[in-house]
Amino acid sequence: MIRTVLKTTLPICFGYLPLGVAFGMLFQELGYPWYFATLMGVFIYAGAAQFMAIGLLTASAGFVEIAIATFFLNSRHLFYGLALLNSFGNWGFRKLYLIFGLTDEVYALMSTIEVPEGYDKSKFYFLMTLFSQSYWVLGCTIGAWTATQLTFNTQGMEFAATALFTVLLIEQWIKVRKPLPFVIALIASAIALLLFAQHMLLFAISLSLIMMMVLRSTNQKVRNEY
Amino acid sequence: MNIEYLVIVIVIMSLATFATRLPPFVLFSGREKHPLLQFVAKYTPPMVMTILVIYMLKGVDFLAMEGLYAFAALAITIAFHLWKRNALLSICVGTSFYMMAVQW
Numbered sequence: 001m002i003r004t005v006l007k008t009t010l011p012i013c014f015g016y017l018p019l020g021v022a023f024g025m026l027f028q029e030l031g032y033p034w035y036f037a038t039l040m041g042v043f044i045y046a047g048a049a050q051f052m053a054i055g056l057l058t059a060s061a062g063f064v065e066i067a068i069a070t071f072f073l074n075s076r077h078l079f080y081g082l083a084l085l086n087s088f089g090n091w092g093f094r095k096l097y098l099i100f101g102l103t104d105e106v107y108a109l110m111s112t113i114e115v116p117e118g119y120d121k122s123k124f125y126f127l128m129t130l131f132s133q134s135y136w137v138l139g140c141t142i143g144a145w146t147a148t149q150l151t152f153n154t155q156g157m158e159f160a161a162t163a164l165f166t167v168l169l170i171e172q173w174i175k176v177r178k179p180l181p182f183v184i185a186l187i188a189s190a191i192a193l194l195l196f197a198q199h200m201l202l203f204a205i206s207l208s209l210i211m212m213m214v215l216r217s218t219n220q221k222v223r224n225e226y
Numbered sequence: 227m228n229i230e231y232l233v234i235v236i237v238i239m240s241l242a243t244f245a246t247r248l249p250p251f252v253l254f255s256g257r258e259k260h261p262l263l264q265f266v267a268k269y270t271p272p273m274v275m276t277i278l279v280i281y282m283l284k285g286v287d288f289l290a291m292e293g294l295y296a297f298a299a300l301a302i303t304i305a306f307h308l309w310k311r312n313a314l315l316s317i318c319v320g321t322s323f324y325m326m327a328v329q330w
Binding site for chain 2: 204
């Protein structure tokens with residue numbers, strides 16, 4: 001099982017390690033002990049939010065402002081659980097950890113792949129989440145540790161995240177085989193980029209979900225086919 | 227540098243992040259079989275994936291060399307995936323190509 005999960009999550013590793021290293025290096029410039037980069041990876045575990053934290057810490061931002069900014073930056077995650085309600089069972093603390101670790105990459109992977117035959121689902125998901133977070137924490141730590149003495153050139157490695165989402169998009173197409181959700185997402189993205197480029201993700205996801213539900217309730221053809 | 231401030235910030239950000247991931251599971255627990263929820267569950271992943279890909283590419287300047295590399299790397303990733311359908315392989319090949327291109 002461990003080998004299968006490693007293989008499944010390796011694409012996330014390629015994305016998280018360099019991104020975590022980049023975070024650790026930037027964080028180190030603030031002058032805090034290195035292990036706080038590790039702690040942030042362990043407890044916050046949100047890429048964009050941690051990068052934002054560097055700016056907020058530098059500016060000595062207020063606690064309320066930090067809470068609101070973090071919530072809104074991550075608010076797209078409000079929709080992620082919807083697709084996994086059925087996939088997660090009543091697994092107690094294990095389920096709580098799965099919810100805690102539901103990042104963009106983990107969500108994308110979990111909502112697309114099927115757990116291979118013969119594996120315990122809760123254990124498989126748990127290890128997927130645990131490994132993914134480990135890559136992130138490792139990246140943050142290495143970055144803060146080595147700071148400026150890094151010898152391996154990771155420039156361009158961030159493309160791994162784009163490649164991962166692209167591959168999963170193809171898999172979604174193979175799974176769904178109906179154009180409507182993809183077309184709606186394209187339109188919603190275009191509108192979001194034009195109007196709210198700053199909060200593109202949240203706006204595009206909300207808008208596409210609303211459009212999809214409106215179409216379902218007003219259009220007979222959509223209701224029958226989807 | 228103020229350790230106490232940093233610790234409180236970490237606690238606040240952890241809670242705020244968790245607060246964005248938890249609500250669906252609390253609000254809709256026990257109602258997973260509702261037809262509308264099943265509809266949403268089925269069609270959010272394809273929509274989110276489309277949006278994530280666009281989001282990742284929105285910062286790329288497609289008139290610069292970087293854009294050409296990104297476009298080629300993307301084409302290679304897609305081609306490999308349609309050919310072999312091995313996610314890891316497609317991602318490795320596409321990313322390695324992009325890294326070589328931008329580092330050269």
